[in-house]
Each structure stands twice: as structure tokens, then as C-alpha cells.
Amino acid sequence: MPEIATATPQMLRRVNAASVLAVIRSSDAVTVSELMEASGLTRATTISVCEDLMARGWIRELENQRDFGTYQMGRPARRFELDESAGCVLGIDVGVLKTTVVVADLRGSTIGRASEPFRGREIEAEERIRVISQTALLALDAAGVVPDKVLAVTVGLAAPVGRDGNILVSQPFWSLFDVGLKKALHDLHGWAVMLENDANLAALGECWRGAGGGVQDLAVLLAGERFGAGLVESGRLLHGAAGGAGEMAYLDMVEGVGSPDGLAALARLWATEALAGESKTTLRTAAAPGREVTAQHVFAAAAQGDKVALGILDRLSDRLARVVSTLAILLNPELVVIGGAVADSASALLEPTARKLAAYTATPPRLAASPLGDAIVGIGAVRHALDHVEKNSLDLVLRRA
Amino acid sequence: MPEIATATPQMLRRVNAASVLAVIRSSDAVTVSELMEASGLTRATTISVCEDLMARGWIRELENQRDFGTYQMGRPARRFELDESAGCVLGIDVGVLKTTVVVADLRGSTIGRASEPFRGREIEAEERIRVISQTALLALDAAGVVPDKVLAVTVGLAAPVGRDGNILVSQPFWSLFDVGLKKALHDLHGWAVMLENDANLAALGECWRGAGGGVQDLAVLLAGERFGAGLVESGRLLHGAAGGAGEMAYLDMVEGVGSPDGLAALARLWATEALAGESKTTLRTAAAPGREVTAQHVFAAAAQGDKVALGILDRLSDRLARVVSTLAILLNPELVVIGGAVADSASALLEPTARKLAAYTATPPRLAASPLGDAIVGIGAVRHALDHVEKNSLDLVLRRA
DNA sequence: GATACTAAATTTAGATTCTAAATAAAAGTC
DNA sequence: GACTTTTATTTAGAATCTAAATTTAGTATC
Numbered sequence: 001m002p003e004i005a006t007a008t009p010q011m012l013r014r015v016n017a018a019s020v021l022a023v024i025r026s027s028d029a030v031t032v033s034e035l036m037e038a039s040g041l042t043r044a045t046t047i048s049v050c051e052d053l054m055a056r057g058w059i060r061e062l063e064n065q066r067d068f069g070t071y072q073m074g075r076p077a078r079r080f081e082l083d084e085s086a087g088c089v090l091g092i093d094v095g096v097l098k099t100t101v102v103v104a105d106l107r108g109s110t111i112g113r114a115s116e117p118f119r120g121r122e123i124e125a126e127e128r129i130r131v132i133s134q135t136a137l138l139a140l141d142a143a144g145v146v147p148d149k150v151l152a153v154t155v156g157l158a159a160p161v162g163r164d165g166n167i168l169v170s171q172p173f174w175s176l177f178d179v180g181l182k183k184a185l186h187d188l189h190g191w192a193v194m195l196e197n198d199a200n201l202a203a204l205g206e207c208w209r210g211a212g213g214g215v216q217d218l219a220v221l222l223a224g225e226r227f228g229a230g231l232v233e234s235g236r237l238l239h240g241a242a243g244g245a246g247e248m249a250y251l252d253m254v255e256g257v258g259s260p261d262g263l264a265a266l267a268r269l270w271a272t273e274a275l276a277g278e279s280k281t282t283l284r285t286a287a288a289p290g291r292e293v294t295a296q297h298v299f300a301a302a303a304q305g306d307k308v309a310l311g312i313l314d315r316l317s318d319r320l321a322r323v324v325s326t327l328a329i330l331l332n333p334e335l336v337v338i339g340g341a342v343a344d345s346a347s348a349l350l351e352p353t354a355r356k357l358a359a360y361t362a363t364p365p366r367l368a369a370s371p372l373g374d375a376i377v378g379i380g381a382v383r384h385a386l387d388h389v390e391k392n393s394l395d396l397v398l399r400r401a
Numbered sequence: 402m403p404e405i406a407t408a409t410p411q412m413l414r415r416v417n418a419a420s421v422l423a424v425i426r427s428s429d430a431v432t433v434s435e436l437m438e439a440s441g442l443t444r445a446t447t448i449s450v451c452e453d454l455m456a457r458g459w460i461r462e463l464e465n466q467r468d469f470g471t472y473q474m475g476r477p478a479r480r481f482e483l484d485e486s487a488g489c490v491l492g493i494d495v496g497v498l499k500t501t502v503v504v505a506d507l508r509g510s511t512i513g514r515a516s517e518p519f520r521g522r523e524i525e526a527e528e529r530i531r532v533i534s535q536t537a538l539l540a541l542d543a544a545g546v547v548p549d550k551v552l553a554v555t556v557g558l559a560a561p562v563g564r565d566g567n568i569l570v571s572q573p574f575w576s577l578f579d580v581g582l583k584k585a586l587h588d589l590h591g592w593a594v595m596l597e598n599d600a601n602l603a604a605l606g607e608c609w610r611g612a613g614g615g616v617q618d619l620a621v622l623l624a625g626e627r628f629g630a631g632l633v634e635s636g637r638l639l640h641g642a643a644g645g646a647g648e649m650a651y652l653d654m655v656e657g658v659g660s661p662d663g664l665a666a667l668a669r670l671w672a673t674e675a676l677a678g679e680s681k682t683t684l685r686t687a688a689a690p691g692r693e694v695t696a697q698h699v700f701a702a703a704a705q706g707d708k709v710a711l712g713i714l715d716r717l718s719d720r721l722a723r724v725v726s727t728l729a730i731l732l733n734p735e736l737v738v739i740g741g742a743v744a745d746s747a748s749a750l751l752e753p754t755a756r757k758l759a760a761y762t763a764t765p766p767r768l769a770a771s772p773l774g775d776a777i778v779g780i781g782a783v784r785h786a787l788d789h790v791e792k793n794s795l796d797l798v799l800r801r802a
Numbered sequence: 803g804a805t806a807c808t809a810a811a812t813t814t815a816g817a818t819t820c821t822a823a824a825t826a827a828a829a830g831t832c
Numbered sequence: 833g834a835c836t837t838t839t840a841t842t843t844a845g846a847a848t849c850t851a852a853a854t855t856t857a858g859t860a861t862c
Contacts (some may be wrong), residue, residue, distance in 0.1 A: 004420040006440045007413045009820055009847045016849090019405040033810075039407045042850055043811075074809025075857045160733075163635060217642040229731075233641065234564060238634050240733025241618040244764045245634070250730040253723060253761070255654045322654060329651040330630075330731065332561075332641025360654070363645045410818045410849055417820090434839075443821055444840075475838025476828040 013049070014394055016041060020049045021393055024059055024082050025106075031077035050080050057086050057398040082106060086398050087151040088143065089389060090136055090191075091381030093198070094157045096121055099132050101139035102378040108208075108386055112143025113378075125177040129184050136185075147189045148399045152385035154194045155181065156201040156377040158228075160243035165194045168242055194388060198222070199246050200237050201380030202370075203230030206337045208383045210376065211368035217333045220370070224264045224340035227251060227323055231331060248323070256322050263316055263342045263349070267295035270312045281308035299345040317352040324353065324367065325360035332363055339370035414450070415795055417442060421450045422794055425460055425483050426507075432478035451481050458487050458799040483507060487799050488552040489544065490790060491537055491592075492782030494599070495558045497522055500533050502540035503779040509609075509787055513544025514779075526578040530585050537586075548590040549800045553786035555595045556582065557602040557778040559629075561644035566595045569643055595789060599623070600647050601638050602781030603771075604631030607738045609784045611777065612769035618734045621771070625665045625741035628652060628724055631781075632732060649724070657723050664717055664743045664750070668696035671713045682709035700746040718753035725754065725768065726761035733764055740771035 016039070023038045024030055030038075035046045053059045062079040084105040091102040096118075103112035116135040118128060132155075140147055159174040161167055167178040178195060185191045203220040206212040212220075212232075220230040229246040231238040238245040251260045261269070271283055271293045282304065286297040301309035324336050338346040347369040357364045370376055389396065417440070424439045425431060431439075436447045454460045463480040485506040492503040497519075504513035517536040519529060533556075541548055560575040562568055568579040579596060586592045604621040607613040613621075613633075621631040630647040632639040639646040652661045662670070672684055672694045683705065687698040702710035725737050739747040748770040758765045771777055790797065 004423055004440055005416075006420045006442050007408075007416040007820095009410065009413065009818085009849090012408045012410065012413065012819095012848055015406075015408040019407045022405055031810090039405055041407050044813090044851090045849060047811075048849095073807075073859050075811070077810060233634070233639050233646070234637075236635075236637075238639075238732070240634065241735035241766070242733055242764060244733030245731065247730050247733065247764070249762065250655075250727040253656045253658075253727070254651075255656055257654075326651040326654070326727075327731075329648050330646065330728075331639065332643055332645030332648065334642035361650065363643060363648070365642070408849090410820090410847090413819055413848090432839090445822090445842090446820060448840075449820095474830050474836075476840070478839060 013052070016045065017049050017052055017394060020046065021053055021058055022390070024053075024080055025390065027081075029062055029079045029081040031079050033077060035080075047078070050078075054080070056394075057083065058393060059083055084109070087149050087389070087396070088140075088145050089382055089385035090139070090150055090153040091201075091378045091383075091385055092132060092136065092153065092155045093201075093377040093381060094128070094132060094155055096158075099128075099135050100375075100378050101132075101136045102375070102382050103139045103143040103145060104382040104386070106386070106389070108382060110382075112139045112141070112145065114138035114142055125173065125180050128177065129181050132181065133184055133188060147191075150189065150191050151396055151398075152194065152388045153185060153191045154196055154201070154381040154384040154388070156196055156198040156381045158198050160247070161195045161197045161200070161239075162243040163239040165196065167195060194384065196381070196384055197230070197243060197246070198377045199228045199230035200239070201230070201384060202339050202376045203232045203237060203380065204383045204387075205372055205376045205378075205380030206339065206370060207232060207235075209379055210339075210370055210372045211337045212335055215335045217331075218335045218337065219327050219331065219333045219365075220337045220339050220376075221324065221327070222262070222340040223320070223323075223338050223346065224262045224342050226262045226265070227260045229327060231327075231333075233331065233333075250326075251323060254322060254326060257319060262340065263320065263346065264295040264340075266316060266319065267298040267312060267342075268293060270315060271298050271309075274308050274312070279308050282306045283308060295342060295345065299348060302348065313349060314352065317349045318356055320346075320349055320353045321356035321360055324365070325357055328357070328361045328363060328365050333365050335366045335368060337368050337370050339372070339376050341374060343370040343373060343376075414453070417446065418450050418453055418795060421447065422454055422459055423791070425454070425481055426791065428482075430463055430480045430482040432480050434478060436481075448479075451479075455481070457795075458484065459794060460484055485510070488790070488797070489541075489546050489550050490783055490786035491540070491551055491554040492602075492779045492784075492786060493533060493537065493554065493556045494602075494778040494782060495529070495533060495556055497559075500529075500536050501776075501779050502533075502537045503776070503783050504540045504544040504546060505783040505787070507787070507790070509783060511783075513540045513542070513546065515540035515543055526574065526581050529578065530582050533582065534585055534589060548592075551590065551592050552797055552799075553595065553789045554586060554592045555597055555602070555782040555785040555789070557597055557599040557782045559599050561648070562596045562598045562601070562640075563644040564640040566597065568596060595785065597782070597785055598631070598644060598647070599778045600629045600631035601640070602631070602785060603740050603777045604633045604638060604738075604781065605784045605788075606773055606777045606779075606781030607740065607771060608633060608636075610780055611740075611771055611773045612738045613736055616736045618732075619736045619738065620728050620732065620734045620766075621738045621740050621777075622725065622728070623663070623741040624721070624724075624739050624747065625663045625743050627663045627666070628661045630728060632728075632734075634732065634734075651727075652724060655723060655727060658720060663741065664721065664747065665696040665741075667717060667720065668699040668713060668743075669694060671716060672699050672710075675709050675713070680709050683707045684709060696743060696746065700749060703749065714750065715753065718750045719757055721747075721750055721754045722757035722761055725766070726758055729758070729762045729764060729766050734766050736767045736769060738769050738771050740773070740777050742775060744771040744774060744777075 059080045060083045084107040093100045098117045100115040114135050167174045182193045185193050206220050212218045216235045218232045222228045227248045251257045282301050298309050302313045354367050460481045461484045485508040494501045499518045501516040515536050568575045583594045586594050613619045617636045619633045623629045628649045652658045683702050699710050703714045755768050
């Protein structure tokens with residue numbers, strides 16, 4: 001016997017309240033008449049729902065109603081808008097060397113942010129959790145918001161996370177971290193913490209605020225040190241059975257690729273190789289004795305017309321085209337966004353990559369460089385947390401300041 | 402302003418009726434009390450919904466109510482069950498050389514079937530459509546059902562089909578076929594026809610009646626002449642932006658693979674190569690002068706211990722392991738089902754393939770051979786059509802015999 | 803400044819729907 | 833035949849939405 005969802009009269013109000021709230025959330029300030037048109041409900045119902053939402057603290061009524069819109073005759077309309085300060089969400093990016101916490105209001109506007117380094121790459125989960133917790137408080141402080149206002153927290157990390165938001169026990173370190181972090185933040189502040197893979201959050205971020213506005217089928221390629229993808233199909237994140245979707249270890253087996261090394265790693269490697277040879281290049285001055293040559297150096301030199309650097313860019317674009325084409329063929333996204341630390345530099349690669357892509361696949365997607373830079377995971381985490389709040393608005397109790 | 406779904410009291414009945422129907426659909430015969438427990442509704446509501454569904458023709462009431470279940474005291478319970486003959490669906494597999502039509506009742510039981518060859522590989526869309534339409538009538542005749550009873554029709558074909566069920570205009574032949582078929586079957590019989598990619602239908606079929614019972618993340622690999630995949634993630638089919646998801650042309654670029662050729666094609670090729678050489682093998686007797694050696698010959702010879710055939714199987718299993726591993730890494734399915742014409746023979750490959758798979762991926766999925774044989778697309782098409790009927794039950798008007 | 807006009811808010815009556823409790827019915831048990 | 837058990841039916845009640853009539857709060861016009 002399957003579990004089924006039946007409906008009672010009481011649930012109607014919930015459905016309608018949620019719908020009206022969704023409209024208000026996506027508008028600046030709306031009149032009851034506008035809400036009626038959007039919802040198909042009558043005036044009586046619409047107003048009653050708005051009163052409800054106001055009593056619960058999600059929306060507020062505007063005064064000076066004529067100030068908005070064009071002049072109009074008749075009795076002034078009541079106007080409602082989202083109370084974006086009714087609560088906030090936290091998006092936390094846990095990297096290897098540092099953590100960044102973004103505080104956003106209910107409209108998703110960033111209202112605070114803090115970043116703190118970890119003491120080293122190999123520190124214990126416990127210490128990591130302590131730093132994260134403190135950074136979160138710093139960010140809240142910067143936003144001028146008390147911890148009680150936090151309605152949802154999403155943490156992004158470079159590990160596979162299942163659809164249920166849990167990390168597999170087969171990952172001992174991250175599993176420990178998972179349990180510890182959830183417990184710590186709940187015990188300290190009463191926050192409900194959700195985990196998600198960083199590439200997946202990057203994909204959410206791009207769909208929301210990045211190059212993927214309105215796109216339903218997209219892949220975000222984190223292309224810096226190591227290729228990894230966040231996959232969105234029909235507007236939904238793909239996780240796979242154990243959260244492993246978007247892994248790209250198969251690149252080992254792809255001709256002309258051979259490793260999951262990312263663009264920055266390859267640019268460094270090939271520049272170092274070139275410098276070991278005799279070739280004449282401006283990269284020599286960048287890489288002074290004792291200083292490593294970086295991907296930035298290569299892109300900068302290429303922009304100046306350096307032949308060796310341009311050669312490296314050509315190789316990079318071929319590599320990228322091959323990587324993108326595997327995704328493009330198997331998943332047929334509309335758009336592939338290049339993200340990660342190299343996103344800015346990658347724009348120089350877009351045109352040649354797109355040209356080569358046409359040779360590798362019959363269904364080439366659009367290509368774009370992420371405009372979000374290294375904030376991409378934090379922004380995606382905010383989006384993820386907001387999704388949770390929006391889905392559960394009517395069950396959350398807002399604590400007034 | 403987003404389109405939103407609000408609810409009225411009238412819609413409650415719809416929701417509850419749909420839920421109750423879903424329970425009845427998945428049970429043999431249920432009492433009102435059982436429905437009450439499953440739905441959480443009261444007796445009055447449950448009975449009223451059942452009367453409704455009965456009036457609409459979807460369910461029927463049983464007599465001899467004590468015949469079911471164990472002996473029980475008290476007033477006999479009313480018992481309802483799905484009227485599986487209230488309508489039927491058609492699942493149509495359009496191949497290159499023939500078409501097969503499956504007629505199924507509302508429980509999904511096959512009640513009729515017919516298969517007819519096309520006159521050639523290269524015939525016009527119009528002629529194809531005529532043959533399909535006639536085969537459908539033959540199948541209905543075999544089922545003893547009139548065309549009026551058909552509630553939904555799904556057609557599976559080897560072309561990319563978008564989420565919306567349409568074929569891209571960039572595919573001139575199939576696009577013409579799409580429009581023509583829908584128009585023809587609608588004009589002739591009033592049927593609403595849905596199109597879907599054959600590998601996708603195979604995936605639906607496996608989830609329903611095949612090796613993937615209950616699995617939420619799975620890939621079906623049609624592995625006969627050419628590799629192609631149907632992908633299911635979190636219980637949903639993946640289509641991609643233009644219906645191209647599951648394409649495997651990237652295999653060209655995978656080391657140790659190099660082409661999208663399927664297992665049957667490779668077995669033939671390698672056997673032919675071996676026969677051109679000097680090696681001693683029982684395959685020579687199978688391939689008498691003028692007769693081509695087939696994949697079946699190779700598998701049969703291997704089963705008898707033929708060294709050359711066993712060598713081919715070993716190569717095939719490596720090839721298969723590489724193909725599967727690319728899917729397994731990027732999408733992390735729980736299960737990969739080998740389907741298509743070679744499904745039966747493929748079971749001999751499962752064990753060695755699984756062994757090799759562990760070397761290629763850290764997240765090896767379970768492997769299985771499809772138990773559905775070449776009926777897989779037709780069965781998937783039936784499931785697809787049933788999905789449509791179940792989602793729209795309350796809008797469909799059943800025509801009584 | 804009085805009157806008319808307009809658009810929105812509010813009130814009121816009405817229709818559905820579900821629930822809950824009381825009553826009736828159809829069996830079996832003793 | 834009286835009692836028990838289980839289900840069906842009836843009745844009253846609560847919540848929701850809609851629709852139509854009425855009131856309100858402004859602007860426009862004379």
C-alpha cells in the first residue's frame with residue numbers, strides 16, 4: 001500500500017498562502033488586485049491570506065500607497081511586500097585552506113560576509129568546525145543580525161553528498177565532519193544545517209545569479225586545479241545514487257585529456273615545461289628565480305602576444321573542448337559554464353574552445369565563463385538555503401528581533 | 402509575475418480521488434477501511450470518493466465480499482478494485498526493419514501484441530506510418546479491444562526526443578514522421594500520441610518490470626549494434642536540453658573503446674578478423690561459406706570452451722567495462738542494465754565486466770542483463786503511456802463498450 | 803464645496819468539502 | 833433471540849472558497 005497525500009479543507013489555506021507568498025517574494029511590492037490576478041483567487045481570499053502572512057511575519061503592508069506606480073483613481077490599493085529582514089540564511093563555503101560565510105536576507109541579497117583561514121591543510125575536523133562556527137558569527141556580526149534570525153544554513157564542500165544531504169560513511173573524514181558540524185551548529189545556535197557538494201552549489205549559483213539565468217539544463221565545470229562538474233537537468237540537481245554525480249575521473253580514459261587536471265594546473269605545468277626548454281618567452285621574467293610560474297602569468301603573457309603562452313592557451317582550449325564535449329554528448333546541456341579560480345582568465349579560451357567543440361560534438365552547448373568568481377559556491381549555498389526556507393516557510397516560526 | 406497554482410475547495414475532491422485511485426491501482430481489491438488507513442480520510446469521504454470513481458468507470462465494486470481475505474466478523478466490508486478493462490494503452494516500438502505494438506490494460510498486463518515488417522530500411526515516413534497504424538489495429542484485434550478504448554499511445558524510436566515529446570526540426574526525417582504520425586493516428590482513431598526515445602523507454606521498462614525494480618538511479622545501456630543509454634536519476638528520465646541525453650558518441654574519444662559500436666557488432670567484427678587468420682576455432686564450422694558469423698555464434702562457441710571465442714568475450718568485457726565506467730563515474734547510478742538484442746548473451750559478460758569495472762571506477766554500480774529481451778522498448782512505451790493515463794485519469798472520459 | 807465617479811475593501815449569503823459523532827445495518831457468536 | 837463486532841449511513845458542524853451587494857477612500861468635475 002503506497003503512502004499517498006490526501007487533502008483536507010485546512011490544507012487549502014496552506015497551498016494558497018504558499019502560492020501568494022511566492023508571488024510576493026518575486027515582486028517588489030504588489031497590490032491585492034495584482035495578487036488576485038496572479039493567483040486566480042478572489043479578493044476576499046487574497047486579503048485574508050495576506051493578513052495571515054503578515055501576522056506570521058513574512059510580509060509587511062506599505063503605507064503611502066499612491067507613491068508606487070502611476071497615478072490611479074479610486075480607493076487606494078493595499079500594497080504588500082516581502083519582509084526581507086524577517087530572517088536570514090547562511091551559505092558556507094568550506095575550502096581546503098579557508099572558509100567563507102555569506103549572510104543573505106530573504107531576497108537573497110548579501111548582507112554580510114566573513115572569511116577565515118584554517119591553520120593548515122590537514123587539521124582535524126573538530127578544529128575546522130570551530131573555525132567555521134566562529135566565521136559564521138563574524139559574518140552575522142558584519143550583517144548586524146542575531147543568530148536567532150538564521151532560518152537555514154547550507155555548507156558546501158568538496159565531497160560527494162547524497163540527495164538526502166548526508167555524506168557516505170565510506171568517507172571517514174567528511175563523515176565525521178558532517179556529524180560534528182551539524183551537531184555543533186545545532187547545539188550552539190539551534191541551526192538546521194544542510195550539506196551539499198561544492199560543484200552542485202556552483203551550478204545552483206550559476207542558475208540563479210550567474211550565466212545560467214533561466215536555463216533548465218546546464219553544467220558548471222569547476223576547472224581550476226581539477227575538473228569537476230555540477231549538473232542541472234530540467235532545473236534539478238543531479239546527485240546520483242551516492243552523491244557522486246559530476247565526478248570526472250573518467251577523463252583519465254579520454255584521448256587528448258588523460259587526467260582530471262584542471263586548467264590552472266595544466267597552465268602551470270606546461271609553462272614550467274616550456275621554461276625548462278630553450279624557447280624565448282616573456283614568461284621567464286614573470287618566473288623569477290625561486291618564484292613559481294602561475295596560470296595568471298600564462299594568461300597575462302598570452303594577452304601580450306607571447307608565442308609560447310599563446311601555444312599553451314591553444315592546448316588548453318583543445319583540452320577544455322574535449323572535456324566539455326563528453327558532457328555535452330552524454331547529457332546534452334544547453335549551457336556549460338566554466339567556473340572556479342580560472343573563470344576570469346577562461347574567457348580568453350571561450351572562443352577557440354567553442355570552435356573546437358563543434359568538431360567533437362554534434363550538439364555543442366553554449367559556453368560561458370562564470371561571472372561569480374570564487375564567490376560561486378557561497379552564492380549557490382545561499383540559494384540552496386533559500387530554497388529550503390521557501391519550501392518550508394509556513395512551518396518556520398519567525399523569531400522577532 | 403510567476404504562474405502559481407492555487408487551490409479551491411473543488412480541487413480537494415480531485416486530489417483525494419486521485420490518491421484513492423492510486424491506492425486502488427496498486428492493490429488487488431481493497432476495503433473501504435483499508436483505503437481509509439492508506440489515505441487518512443474518514444469513512445464518509447472515502448466512500449463518497451469511491452462512488453465517484455465507480456460512476457466514472459475507473460473502479461468496480463466486488464460482490465461475495467467474504468471470499469477475500471481471512472474470515473471476519475461484523476458487517477461485510479465493501480470491496481473495490483480497479484476496472485482494468487476500462488481502457489487500454491498502446492506501446493509502439495518503431496524499429497528500422499519492423500514495428501511492434503503492445504496493447505496493455507490499465508494494470509499494465511499485456512493483452513495483445515502484433516509485429517509487422519517494413520518493406521525496407523529506407524522507406525518514406527508516410528509508408529511507415531501506414532504500417533504502424535495497421536499494426537496497431539492488428540494488436541487491438543488480438544486483444545479483442547475496440548480502438549475507442551485506447552487512452553494513450555507512446556511511440557518509441559531511435560531519435561532524440563525532447564522532454565515535451567517533440568522531435569527537433571533539425572532532424573528532417575523524424576520531424577516529418579513525428580507530425581505525420583500524430584496527425585494520422587489522431588485523425589483515424591482520435592488517439593493522443595506521445596513520442597519518446599527508445600533507450601529512454603527501455604530505462605522506464607527496466608525500472609518497472611525489469612532488473613531495476615525500485616531503483617531510483619539507473620542507466621540502461623542498449624548495447625547491441627551501437628551503444629546508447631537511457632538515464633534515470635532520482636526516478637526521473639533525463640532528456641537534456643534537446644532530448645540528446647544518453648547519446649554516447651563520446652566513446653570515440655575513450656581509450657580502449659574508440660567507437661560507439663555495440664557488443665554484437667564487435668563480436669561479429671572480431672570473429673571475422675579471427676577467421677581471416679590462421680587460428681583454430683569452432684567458429685569456422687558455424688560460419689559456413691557464404692554465411693556471416695554472428696554474435697550468437699561467438700557466445701555459443703565460448704560457452705563450449707572455444708579459445709578464440711573466449712578471447713573475444715574477454716575483449717568485449719573490457720570494452721563494456723570501460724563504457725560502463727564512464728557512465729558510472731559521471732552519473733553514479735546504482736545499477737546499469739545491459740539491454741538490447743545482446744541482453745541474453747550478455748549475462749556471460751557480467752562477471753568479468755564487473756571485475757574489470759572495479760579497476761576503472763571507485764563507485765562501481767551493480768550490473769545486470771535485461772530480462773526483458775527485445776520487448777524492452779514496447780514495455781517501456783506501455784509504462785510511459787500508463788504514466789500519462791494515471792496522471793490524467795480524472796480528466797479522461799472513459800468510453801463504455 | 804457639493805456631487806459624481808472609480809477602484810478597492812468589506813460584508814453577507816451560499817456552496818463545497820471534509821470531519822466527527824450518533825445511528826442503523828449486516829453479519830457472526832453464544 | 834440477545835449480544836458482539838464491523839461497517840455503512842445519516843446528521844450536524846467547521847473550514848474554506850466564491851459571488852454579489854454594500855461601504856469606503858480617494859479623485860474629478862462643476
